Amino acid sequence: MLEAKNLTKRFGATxxxxxxxxxxxxxxxxxxxxANGAGKTTLINVFLNFLVPDGGEARINxxxxxxxxxxxxxxxxxxxxxxxxxxxxxxLENLSYFAELATGxxxxxxxxxxxxxxxxxxxxxSSRRVSTYSKGMRQKxxxxxxxxxKARALLLDEPTSGLDPKAASEFSDLLRRAREDGVAILTxxxxxxxxxxxxxxxxIMKRGSLVANFSSETLSHTDLEALYLQHMQA
Amino acid sequence: MVTTIARKDLQLLFRDGRLxxxxxxxxxxxATALLVGWERRAEISTERAAAQLLxxxxxxxxxxxxxxxxxxxxxxVFKPDPALSxxxxxxxxxxxxxxxxxxxxxxxxxFMPAQDATGLQRFGELSPAWVLQILGPLLVIVLGFDAFSxxxxxxxxxxxxxxxxxxxxxxxxxxxxxxxxxxxxxxxxAVIAALATFAGSGAAIGDIAARLGWLFLGYSLYVAAAVFIxxxxxxIVRSSRLALVALLGIWIATTLLAPRAASDLSRVWYPSPTRxxxxxxxxxxxxxxxxxxxQENFGLSTQWSPELPLDKWGxxxxxxxxxxxxxxxxxFAELWDTFAAQQRAQEWLGLVAPVLAVRAFSxxxxxxxxxxxxxxxxAAERHRRxxxxxxxxxxxxxxxxxxxxxxxxxxxxxxxxxVPPFQYTPPSVAWAVGHTMRSxxxxxxxxxxxxxxxxxxxxxxxxx
Numbered sequence: 001m002l003e004a005k006n007l008t009k010r011f012g013a014t015x016x017x018x019x020x021x022x023x024x025x026x027x028x029x030x031x032x033x034x035a036n037g038a039g040k041t042t043l044i045n046v047f048l049n050f051l052v053p054d055g056g057e058a059r060i061n062x063x064x065x066x067x068x069x070x071x072x073x074x075x076x077x078x079x080x081x082x083x084x085x086x087x088x089x090x091x092l093e094n095l096s097y098f099a100e101l102a103t104g105x106x107x108x109x110x111x112x113x114x115x116x117x118x119x120x121x122x123x124x125x126s127s128r129r130v131s132t133y134s135k136g137m138r139q140k141x142x143x144x145x146x147x148x149x150k151a152r153a154l155l156l157d158e159p160t161s162g163l164d165p166k167a168a169s170e171f172s173d174l175l176r177r178a179r180e181d182g183v184a185i186l187t188x189x190x191x192x193x194x195x196x197x198x199x200x201x202x203x204i205m206k207r208g209s210l211v212a213n214f215s216s217e218t219l220s221h222t223d224l225e226a227l228y229l230q231h232m233q234a
Numbered sequence: 235m236v237t238t239i240a241r242k243d244l245q246l247l248f249r250d251g252r253l254x255x256x257x258x259x260x261x262x263x264x265a266t267a268l269l270v271g272w273e274r275r276a277e278i279s280t281e282r283a284a285a286q287l288l289x290x291x292x293x294x295x296x297x298x299x300x301x302x303x304x305x306x307x308x309x310x311v312f313k314p315d316p317a318l319s320x321x322x323x324x325x326x327x328x329x330x331x332x333x334x335x336x337x338x339x340x341x342x343x344x345f346m347p348a349q350d351a352t353g354l355q356r357f358g359e360l361s362p363a364w365v366l367q368i369l370g371p372l373l374v375i376v377l378g379f380d381a382f383s384x385x386x387x388x389x390x391x392x393x394x395x396x397x398x399x400x401x402x403x404x405x406x407x408x409x410x411x412x413x414x415x416x417x418x419x420x421x422x423x424a425v426i427a428a429l430a431t432f433a434g435s436g437a438a439i440g441d442i443a444a445r446l447g448w449l450f451l452g453y454s455l456y457v458a459a460a461v462f463i464x465x466x467x468x469x470i471v472r473s474s475r476l477a478l479v480a481l482l483g484i485w486i487a488t489t490l491l492a493p494r495a496a497s498d499l500s501r502v503w504y505p506s507p508t509r510x511x512x513x514x515x516x517x518x519x520x521x522x523x524x525x526x527x528x529q530e531n532f533g534l535s536t537q538w539s540p541e542l543p544l545d546k547w548g549x550x551x552x553x554x555x556x557x558x559x560x561x562x563x564x565x566f567a568e569l570w571d572t573f574a575a576q577q578r579a580q581e582w583l584g585l586v587a588p589v590l591a592v593r594a595f596s597x598x599x600x601x602x603x604x605x606x607x608x609x610x611x612x613a614a615e616r617h618r619r620x621x622x623x624x625x626x627x628x629x630x631x632x633x634x635x636x637x638x639x640x641x642x643x644x645x646x647x648x649x650x651x652x653v654p655p656f657q658y659t660p661p662s663v664a665w666a667v668g669h670t671m672r673s674x675x676x677x678x679x680x681x682x683x684x685x686x687x688x689x690x691x692x693x694x695x696x697x698x
Binding site for chain 2: 048050070071073074076077078080082083084085086088089093097098100101102104106149155
């Protein structure tokens with residue numbers, strides 16, 4: 001579903017992405033670990049066609065994102081570190097707006113309220129202005145938007161960063177459900193525990209390169225931590 | 235997609251209070267200006283119509299007297315106040331409304347309301363046109379300066395573009411949202427303005443409706459150009475604060491300073507004479523021509539020489555007046571052509587300061603611009619010549635044959651009634667629109683240029 005082939009992106013002399021190769025199939029969740037500046041967000045931006053690669057290809061459902069930017073964006077949902085919504089609108093109004101943009105049709109309020117309820121926002125919360133929301137509540141609206149869009153792939157950029165443990169756990173449960181529904185997920189994170197718990201595959205990025213790539217089942221949490229530190233210190 | 239974005243933007247403008255507050259202030263000003271304009275027109279129209287009748291009654295009711303004395307008394311003609319002066323009084327407050335038609339000399343409009351005004355009026359007449367021309371773009375800036383920049387700052391731009399929305403769809407949605415916001419305010423105001431224009435106006439409904447339609451179109455182009463410029467700046471500038479500062483700078487330069495600069499520049503490019511110089515040149519030419527015709531017709535080297543036999547006094551008057559017509563036509567045409575050239579220059583400057591183009595267009599359609607002033611002045615001068623010719627012909631026929639008794643001749647009501655009342659039919663809407671096509675074209679060009687700039691700015695910015 002999501003595929004990078006020899007993907008390269010340079011900013012001047014710096015290689016933000018250096019011949020990245022990875023693949024995320026439906027029902028898989030690929031967790032990208034790495035220090036700040038490793039190139040994780042750049043990879044997400046290339047998949048979203050916000051950045052044009054200097055070499056290689058990023059494909060979504062077999063379509064090159066550079067040549068089919070609009071079509072590929074319609075297949076994915078993007079959830080950043082902090083889901084950005086309009087503060088003066090309610091959660092329901094935000095969902096209604098973004099869902100209509102994503103699907104091209106206006107969904108009935110009842111359907112949207114049910115979606116918000118599914119992700120853990122009750123009717124009272126969904127009718128409050130988003131300016132009163134916690135970060136976790138915003139992330140839930142982000143997931144609801146992805147669900148309304150019926151996205152076949154999710155691109156997540158450190159989505160649990162800054163969430164309290166309960167909110168992070170709830171968010172992880174939502175992602176697990178999405179994965180079980182056949183959604184392909186590519187997420188960047190600093191959270192090794194979260195990666196091991198929810199990911200099916202884990203990659204480690206360093207200075208634009210994918211230095212490790214393995215199935216999460218093949219490593220224990222302790223092994224993962226050791227491997228990660230080994231790469232970071234090398 | 236486009237309407238979804240537009241509806242959301244309109245909702246945001248309501249929720250954050252900008253539309254109710256900023257729009258409310260503009261609406262109150264518009265309503266005030268409309269009320270003031272309506273009252274002014276009601277008062278002026280009644281006054282002028284009554285004065286026109288009374289003045290003609292005075293002319294007809296003159297006692298028996300020598301006709302040339304009557305021609306010196308002359309009569310006044312009053313420029314009818316056009317129906318759309320409620321919306322745009324144009325140059326009327328500055329050029330006056332009344333022309334004194336009297337023997338020998340062409341007069342200009344006098345009695346300018348601006349002469350009685352306070353210093354505040356130097357800033358501009360509070361009229362709906364002034365509010366739209368000056369405050370309209372400011373309202374668009376307040377509503378739209380952060381249309382793109384705040385989305386970028388908030389991160390909602392990435393969120394939106396990640397959904398597969400193209401930059402162009404987003405731009406069109408935002409433009410429509412701005413248009414809807416302005417429309418919510420100005421739509422009802424336009425209906426009220428139309429009703430106020432129709433109410434109490436004696437003009438034909440079709441004529442007023444056509445003028446209102448053109449005016450609506452012209453202001454729509456102006457506001458749309460403002461929307462595109464605001465969106466272009468908001469898309470290209472990094473922060474909302476910078477966008478606001480840049481747009482306010484553009485507004486001050488193009489809306490407040492440009493009209494003054496354009497006026498000065500147009501006078502430099504096409505210098506117009508001072509009144510003193512104009513009168514001196516006109517007098518000198520009149521003198522030369524008079525010398526020639528007096529020599530040719532009466533063998534006299536000076537005008538009104540005591541050697542002129544009294545049995546030719548009426549004829550001399552006729553010849554002298556007719557000799558001056560061409561000179562006056564030439565001098566006034568040169569003067570007015572210079573004013574027209576200044577006006578044209580200002581309209582072309584509308585390409586950089588659209589307020590100049592919309593101002594000219596609005597005055598033209600409202601029939602309060604210089605071309606209408608010129609048309610009225612020419613009609614008044616034609617009537618003055620009728621008056622003068624009727625009187626001179628009567629002198630030739632009835633006074634000259636009396637020889638030395640020429641000045642004993644007295645005419646009465648029969649002669650005065652030979653001069654018809656002044657009746658002026660203002661130019662049609664087609665004439666008015668024909669005279670404003672340049673400013674309309676400039677407005678259209680500005681709109682297209684601003685649209686191109688906005689599309690370029692939006693496509694030049696990527697979300698990341």
